[in-house]
Amino acid sequence: MDPTIDPCVDFYNYACGKWINNSVNFNYPSWNVLYETNMKAHDKIVNVILKVINGDTSIPLNRGERAAVELFNQCTDMEKLRTIGLNTWLRFVEEMGGWLRELNQDVPPVPLHLSILNAFNYTVFPLFGVDVDVNYLDSKNHIITIYEQLPLLLNPSLYQSSEPVTAEMILDKQGPEVTSLLQETGEEMATLLGFDRNSPAVREMIAKMIELEWKITTTGAQRQSVGNEDYEIVSITQLQAIAPILNWKFFLSSLIGEQVHVEEQIALKGGRKWLMKLSRILFEYMKTDEQLSVVRNYIKWKTLFFHLAYVKPKCRSGYLWSRAFVKNISRHIMEAYRGMLESSRILDNLTASITLQKLSNISVLVSYPDKMDNERAMEMEGNRISTELFGPWFLVLVPSIGRR
Numbered sequence: 001m002d003p004t005i006d007p008c009v010d011f012y013n014y015a016c017g018k019w020i021n022n023s024v025n026f027n028y029p030s031w032n033v034l035y036e037t038n039m040k041a042h043d044k045i046v047n048v049i050l051k052v053i054n055g056d057t058s059i060p061l062n063r064g065e066r067a068a069v070e071l072f073n074q075c076t077d078m079e080k081l082r083t084i085g086l087n088t089w090l091r092f093v094e095e096m097g098g099w100l101r102e103l104n105q106d107v108p109p110v111p112l113h114l115s116i117l118n119a120f121n122y123t124v125f126p127l128f129g130v131d132v133d134v135n136y137l138d139s140k141n142h143i144i145t146i147y148e149q150l151p152l153l154l155n156p157s158l159y160q161s162s163e164p165v166t167a168e169m170i171l172d173k174q175g176p177e178v179t180s181l182l183q184e185t186g187e188e189m190a191t192l193l194g195f196d197r198n199s200p201a202v203r204e205m206i207a208k209m210i211e212l213e214w215k216i217t218t219t220g221a222q223r224q225s226v227g228n229e230d231y232e233i234v235s236i237t238q239l240q241a242i243a244p245i246l247n248w249k250f251f252l253s254s255l256i257g258e259q260v261h262v263e264e265q266i267a268l269k270g271g272r273k274w275l276m277k278l279s280r281i282l283f284e285y286m287k288t289d290e291q292l293s294v295v296r297n298y299i300k301w302k303t304l305f306f307h308l309a310y311v312k313p314k315c316r317s318g319y320l321w322s323r324a325f326v327k328n329i330s331r332h333i334m335e336a337y338r339g340m341l342e343s344s345r346i347l348d349n350l351t352a353s354i355t356l357q358k359l360s361n362i363s364v365l366v367s368y369p370d371k372m373d374n375e376r377a378m379e380m381e382g383n384r385i386s387t388e389l390f391g392p393w394f395l396v397l398v399p400s401i402g403r404r
Helices: 007-013 032-056 063-075 078-082 087-096 112-120 168-169 177-192 200-217 236-242 248-255 273-285 289-306 320-343 347-359 376-391 394-403
Strands: 128-134 142-148 231-235 266-270
Touching: 007 142, 007 177, 032 347, 063 376, 087 289, 112 289, 128 248, 128 289, 142 273, 168 177, 168 231, 177 200, 200 273, 200 289, 231 273, 236 248, 236 266, 236 273
Parallel strands: 142 266
Antiparallel strands: 128 142, 231 266
16 A cells, blocks of 8 residues: 555545446446346346445354455445436547537547557457466466457357348348347437437448457357367567558557567467457458448447446546556565665675666566465454554544444
């Protein structure tokens, strides 16, 4: 925790992940027929959270967990959460640059890689997904995995038809049942944003987006995959040849926040065939601005759709700001050590010089706490928080939360 600022500010800004904007939406609308299962899970999560906060749960909490509950209580305006409704989501739509804007105004074309990166910024992975991890055996390189997107219905096996599905079929309700559900949901989302759901232009744009998703999903490897997934390792150069739809070196460097080397190895989950097919599909859509607008709005649709209940604020800087944030933490620690060494009267000049040099060569490894599931460690952390932040009254208050 940052001792230089108010504990609630620190908790709100970092530890709790910005609960107000990142929160569970207590007024989730009931129109989303496709996500009924997710909504039930969402409601269950809401109920559990409220029970824990109100102290009427039978769930046993250790002192560390009770301390987190009390921090949440003190740092979060619950009444504000209950009155937010769709306002947070609507602000999110504005932040994304709107949806279906081409139907009302001239919109300058946006490069495909920027549309994808913007969605990645909100932890949604349209068209394809990318996982980036530090290679702990070689910290100069990364472990990068590229994989297929999940469709709006999440289950690729639902996308089955004996004939190609077109936008015309979807509009005439001649397509598979799932396309009608997607069309209905798209039109209702458009209504939330002030569009006339009966407008031919609105309905046609949504149908074209569904057609695009159908093409991507039915040509992929996920729908046919059984058992263990196959991975193919390729270089950046090979990746560029496999799917020239993007400048991959530039795209991955922008995503990670530092230059990706040409010798960096990329793992393609499910092999290369699905990515080659995706690239060919997208090339067809990039031939005209009208077709490209379908791709751009589809990317936004997925982003807005998945964040209707859980809206996340734009990253503060870069596409993986948390990585930079962690780097700053390590930098502050090293600066503190450097200050201690430079002010030390014990070390002679030679020893101080060598020690400072070693400090400069330290590599940083950050991971989840190993003791997160250790009850004793959590109890000790609860004691530390209560002693350092809240004083004696907290020792009395926190146990009472667990008893209520």
